Amino acid sequence: MTQETKSYADMLREFGGGLGLPKLDVDKLVEAQQKNIDALGQSAKVAVEGAQTVARRQRAVLEAGLREASNLARGFQPLGKLQDNFSLQTEFAKKVFEIAVKGAQESAATAKQSTGEAVKIIQDRVRESFEEIRGSITRSKST
Numbered sequence: 001m002t003q004e005t006k007s008y009a010d011m012l013r014e015f016g017g018g019l020g021l022p023k024l025d026v027d028k029l030v031e032a033q034q035k036n037i038d039a040l041g042q043s044a045k046v047a048v049e050g051a052q053t054v055a056r057r058q059r060a061v062l063e064a065g066l067r068e069a070s071n072l073a074r075g076f077q078p079l080g081k082l083q084d085n086f087s088l089q090t091e092f093a094k095k096v097f098e099i100a101v102k103g104a105q106e107s108a109a110t111a112k113q114s115t116g117e118a119v120k121i122i123q124d125r126v127r128e129s130f131e132e133i134r135g136s137i138t139r140s141k142s143t
Helices: 008-019 026-075 082-136
Strands: 022-024 137-139
Touching: 026 082, 082 137
Parallel strands: none
Antiparallel strands: 022 137
C-alpha cells in the first residue's frame, strides 16, 4: 500500500504499534457494548415492573380506604348520639390511617427492592465490562 492510499486508521495503527501502545480487539468491544445495552434493558424492565407493582399496591390501598369510607357512610346515622357518631368517625380515621401507613410501607419496600435490583444489574455489568476491556487489550510487539 502506498503512503497516499493508507487510511488514517492504518496510519494510527502503525504509529501506535511502533510505540508499543495496547491494541484493542474491536469485536470484543462491540460484544461488550451489546452486553451493556442488554443490561440497561434488563435494568429498565426491572424498574418498570417495580413501578407497576407500586402503582398496583397504591391502587389497592386507595380502594381499601374507599371501602372503609363506604362502610362508615352506610353505618352513619346523623340523628344518632353524638358520642356514637364521634366514635365511628374515630374508628374510620384510625382504619384508613392504618391502611395508608401499611400501604406506604409496602410501596416503599417494593420500590426499594426493584430499584436495588435494577442498580445491581448495572453494577454487575460494569464489573464484567471492566474485565472484558482488560481482556481485550494486548500489548503490541515492537518491531
